[in-house]
Amino acid sequence: MSQQVTDRSGPLGTIARRCKGSGAGRRGxxxxxxxxAGGLAAVGVQxxxxxxxxxxxxxxxQANLDxxxxxxxxxxxxxxxxxxxxxxxxxxxxxxDLRTKAKVPTDGYVRxxxxxxxxxxxxxxxxxxxxxxxxxxxxxxxxxxxxxxxxFDGRTITVRHILEQTSGLPGYDQPHVYEYGNKYYEPRDxxxxxxxxxxxxxxxxxxMQYSNTNYILAGLLVQKVxxxxxGEVITNKILKRAELSKTYWPGVGDKTIRQPHAQGxxxxxxxxxxxxxxxxxPSIAWAAGQMIATPSDINRFLVALQSGKLIKPATLAxxxxxxxxxxxxxxMPELAWxxxxxxxxxxxxxxxxxxxxxxxxDGYSSRTAIxxxxxxxxxxxxxxxxxxxxxxxxVLDAFDAALCADKQPSQGR
Numbered sequence: 318m319s320q321q322v323t324d325r326s327g328p329l330g331t332i333a334r335r336c337k338g339s340g341a342g343r344r345g346x347x348x349x350x351x352x353x354a355g356g357l358a359a360v361g362v363q364x365x366x367x368x369x370x371x372x373x374x375x376x377x378x379q380a381n382l383d384x385x386x387x388x389x390x391x392x393x394x395x396x397x398x399x400x401x402x403x404x405x406x407x408x409x410x411x412x413x414d415l416r417t418k419a420k421v422p423t424d425g426y427v428r429x430x431x432x433x434x435x436x437x438x439x440x441x442x443x444x445x446x447x448x449x450x451x452x453x454x455x456x457x458x459x460x461x462x463x464x465x466x467x468x469f470d471g472r473t474i475t476v477r478h479i480l481e482q483t484s485g486l487p488g489y490d491q492p493h494v495y496e497y498g499n500k501y502y503e504p505r506d507x508x509x510x511x512x513x514x515x516x517x518x519x520x521x522x523x524x525m526q527y528s529n530t531n532y533i534l535a536g537l538l539v540q541k542v543x544x545x546x547x548g549e550v551i552t553n554k555i556l557k558r559a560e561l562s563k564t565y566w567p568g569v570g571d572k573t574i575r576q577p578h579a580q581g582x583x584x585x586x587x588x589x590x591x592x593x594x595x596x597x598x599p600s601i602a603w604a605a606g607q608m609i610a611t612p613s614d615i616n617r618f619l620v621a622l623q624s625g626k627l628i629k630p631a632t633l634a635x636x637x638x639x640x641x642x643x644x645x646x647x648x649m650p651e652l653a654w655x656x657x658x659x660x661x662x663x664x665x666x667x668x669x670x671x672x673x674x675x676x677x678x679d680g681y682s683s684r685t686a687i688x689x690x691x692x693x694x695x696x697x698x699x700x701x702x703x704x705x706x707x708x709x710x711x712v713l714d715a716f717d718a719a720l721c722a723d724k725q726p727s728q729g730r
Contacts, residue, residue, distance in 0.1 A: 378722055379408055381715035382696075386411035390708040391682070391698035392582050392591055393421040397612035399620070399693040400723040405613055411699070413580050415591060422577035424611045426563070427697045428599065430676025432615060432685055433608040434532050435622075436551050438480050438659025440539045442628045442636060443554055449542050452477040452635070452658075459538050466512030474521045476538065479531045480658040481641055485518035487511050488528040491601060494583065494679040498597035501570055504533050507603065525641045525656055529605035532659075536604025547604050559621035564610035572596045574609055581680020582700045589704050594680040606678060612685075612695035619673060619687040636660055637672055661686075667721035677701040682709070684716040694719040 382394045393411030400406075409421040444450040456464055456479060457471035464471030469486060478484040489510035491497065511530040518526045536547040543550050548566030556564050565575070573596055582591040599607040610618075621627055628636070639657040654663045662672045665688070673686025678701060685695040696716050698708075705711065 378406075378715075378719045379410070381718055382408055382410035385698060385708075385711055385715060388705055388708070388711060390703045390705050390711055391700035393579060393699040394697065395421050395423070395425060395427070395579055395612060395699075396694065396696040396719060397424055397616055398719055398722070399613075399616045399691070401688075401690045401692050403691070405616075407613060413699075415582075415593075421579055421699070424563075424613045426574050426576070426578035426609055426611055427683065427699075428574065428581065428676075428678050428681045429608050429610050429615060429683060430602065430606040430678035430681060430701075431529075432610075432674045432676040432683060433602070433604065433606045434659045435674050436555055436608060436618070437532050437535050437539070437547065437604045438636065439555055439622065439627050440547065440550050441476065441480060441535050442632050442658065444539065444542055446629050446632055450476060450538070452480075456534060456538065459541055460534065463508070463537070464512075464534070466516070467514065468516030469512060477658070478521045479534050479538075481639065482525050482527050482531055482656055483522050483641065484528075484531055484534075485516065485521050485524075485526060486528055486530045486534075487514040487517065487526075488530055489533075491529075494594055494597060497601045498572070498594065498679070500601075501598055502600045502603070504537055504603055507533050507601070525643065527643070527656075529602065532605035533603055535659075539604075548607075551608075555618070555627060559618055559626055561610070561614050561617055561621075563614040564608065564618065566608055567599060569600075570598065572598050579681070579697065579699050581678075583679050583702055584700070584704050591700070597679065599678065602678065606676060612683075612697055615683075615685050615695045616687070616693035619685065619693045620691065623687055623691070637662060665720055666717050671720055682712060684712060686716075686720060688720060692720060692723050 378396065378398060382396060385391065385394050391411065392415060393413055394409070396408045398406045398408070407424045409423055411421055413419045413421045441450060445452055450459065453475050455472050456474050456476060460471065464474060474484045489507040508530065518524060539547050539550050551566055578595070580593055580595045583594050584590065585592050622633065625633070636658040637660060639655045639662060641656045643654045643656055654661055660672050661674050662670055664670055669688055671686035671688045673684070675684045680701060681697060681699060682701040683695060683697040687693040694716060696712065696719060698712055
């Protein structure tokens with residue numbers, strides 16, 4: 318079993334890399350349900366709108382979540398689905414507390430991990446809209462003398478390179494959760510770790526290399542230009558503007574999650590029993606993965622972003638304009654996942670394209686996206702590393718199915 322780290326070096330995590338070449342592909346609900354496992358009791362769907370407002374396809378979303386839990390991917394799962402008419406349905410499966418068998422809270426708070434990158438990217442792009450930052454300006458202009466190391470030079474790395482993960486900067490060391498979970502990290506601690514490594518990537522702009530280091534720099538860029546903490550900037554310019562009352566940036570040293578929250582777990586490498594990792598210090602992820610939200614509020618963010626409430630339409634177009642494909646092993650090749658400026662675009666099995674991100678931190682694995690017609694889905698399982706070898710692919714299948722559940726027939730390929 319691979320070492321557990323916070324917000325892994327790739328948006329799909331180490332499980333995806335471990336399963337490369339395993340033959341995992343697109344699977345239907347029937348195949349998913351046939352996986353043998355000692356299941357936990359599933360919890361039913363709870364609708365924000367009358368049940369009859371949703372077609373029978375909605376039942377498959379609940380069935381997929383139940384199947385994830387039965388297969389042993391995680392003790393629990395939760396999802397929020399917004400259809401193209403703006404109607405919201407929240408789902409849960411499994412248990413929240415393995416001792417009491419308490420149910421997973423409907424639309425409970427979770428650690429969003431690398432989904433934070435979307436918010437940090439928007440904070441930078443808002444400064445671009447305001448004329449305070451230029452995407453093709455070297456990072457040296459805004460953070461003079463900071464990006465230096467074994468072959469790294471901030472004069473050759475632009476803001477765009479940082480946001481699209483093509484800077485070539487390496488990731489910083491990420492210890493086991495038992496070590497980092499009780500430790501507070503300053504952003505500079507993380508950069509010192511990264512810049513102590515030798516440069517191994519091509520020149521800036523030539524190739525994608527997913528690294529949290531990029532978004533630590535993006536957070537520092539926002540702070541330097543605005544003169545305010547990144548958490549405050551995101552709160553005032555994104556969360557308040559989009560009325561995201563169930564999303565927040567944890568305070569310094571805060572290891573807790575607001576109630577009601579989904580509890581997070583990881584499997585013990587020796588006994589393979591679930592260990593509760595809900596409480597931890599997320600500062601090791603900072604602007605790359607520190608935030609907390611509910612699934613429905615993450616969807617509300619995607620809607621606000623797509624509707625032009627947060628950045629200009631032309632800037633959003635740049636955010637999504639990408640010919641940068643995730644490296645082999647970061648996603649199933651047939652999905653053709655592309656990385657924009659802090660957002661991931663991918664083709665759906667039912668046709669069309671969706672944009673969003675994903676996040677993995679010890680205890681939580683989430684995927685979120687929105688389609689052009691406003692269908693938004695956030696799915697979370699309460700473990701970011703699973704004893705099930707292809708667990709991440711099962712989650713991706715459920716995610717794709719949920720995004721396609723409300724698809725209009727006329728919009729197919």
